[in-house]
Amino acid sequence: MKILICDDDEALVSMVRFKLTRDNIGEVVKALDGREAKTLLKDNDFDLVITDIHMPFHSGLEIITFIRHELNKATPVIVLSAEGLENTVLQAFDIGATDFITKPFSPAELAVRVKRILKLK
């Protein structure tokens, strides 16, 4: 499995990457801004994308739109954001997010959700 994590918070990316790798979920690739995420998405096929909403260059919501409308892919997307406002959550689901996790979060919970989405044991 190949997972892309997009977040400008390096400490968080490192933590999530460590957790998912340790749980043998798959290879985790990081992108520290929206532009890097778009480039990686164009050049690679990912089984799952985990993205923050507020990032430099392109927001997480733009990333979802890019996956759904420009790449025409059904890759599952988990939004991981500190902004848990009802409108934001609804907007994320509306444009095609698969799941929404509000920060602060538990890495163990994230791993369970990732496994469920990827249908892993």
Added chain:
Amino acid sequence: MGQTLIDFTPETLFDTIVFIAFFFFCSGLLFMFSLYLLRIVKSFRKKTEQRVREQSQRIVNTIIINDSMSDRTAPEAAFSFQIQQLKLLLGHSTIRKNVFIKLLLDIKRNLSGSSAATVQSIYKQMQLEEHSRKKLRSLRWEVVGQGIRELGEMHCTTRINDIRPFINSRNELLRQEAFMALVRLQSGDEKFSFLDAYTETITSWMTLNIHAFLLQMDSRELPDFSRWFHSKNESVRLFTLQMARQFRSTKALPRIAELVNHVNENVAVLAIETLGEMDAYPYSDVLLSLVKASSIRKVIAATKALGRIGEPEITAEALSPLCDHPVYEVRYVAAQSLLQLGAAGRDRIMEHQSSVSGIIKHLQEPLLQ
């Protein structure tokens, strides 16, 4: 004629110019060399910080992830070993300790539950509490602020007395940090007790930040803000009223209603607005008595609130005379509120068509809806 001190012959003039040129050349060289040296030091520090951050993050990740595993595969000994590794990495360097604490704060901001508790535990096991406490003695306010934040975020309850003096600091940001730290560290009824002795101003910026911080708290931990409605400090009265309104503290409504006639107009107006915002229907009678008040601000606030919570027939009758009020703003809110009241309000507006026709046209403009 007496001789001048310096004899400006062409030779001495040339020597002076050469000397000045040489002096400036050397100063320039020295300046450029110090800039270069400063750059090297900065770049070295940056690289060291990056290295410490990366190395310590790996160990911290291992501790947190191991600790959150349900089967707890790593024994206690492994935790102690990793702490020892971190201690070796940081040594006695203040810079390294600061980088590490910043990393812990960054990680903790994103984590909840047992993972967040593990971060606190790492901080305490690394004996960084004393390092943060020393920052409180710094002459630089930003360092003091950092120290307060670190002790608060890492839940160092034994440091409450060290933080408490900053609650009445003259520096607004230090007051704000101390406020949030004390709310984090104190428990039960004591959580907001420092407001009893708060003498400084709570600025709008502080209110915004504190509100954002309180939003993340368990609402059951919020106090009965009405306890400070009669505080000696006007700033505390206004702040607690705003918090009661933001967190819709219905328990405080009877005491908010008592404040509508407060001698301080700022408090009274905020109380009136709060009743409207909180949809306090049982208190619409209290507001009705205020539409004839002498204070224009009170009249405007009460009229606006009544448009939202007033009983249509009675309120429309009470607001109707305000359509002929000499102050434009009063006529404007009266028309607005009458429109909000529905049919009863519209009938009253028709009676004052000449005074408020322009306002009604403006309020009914489709582009402004």
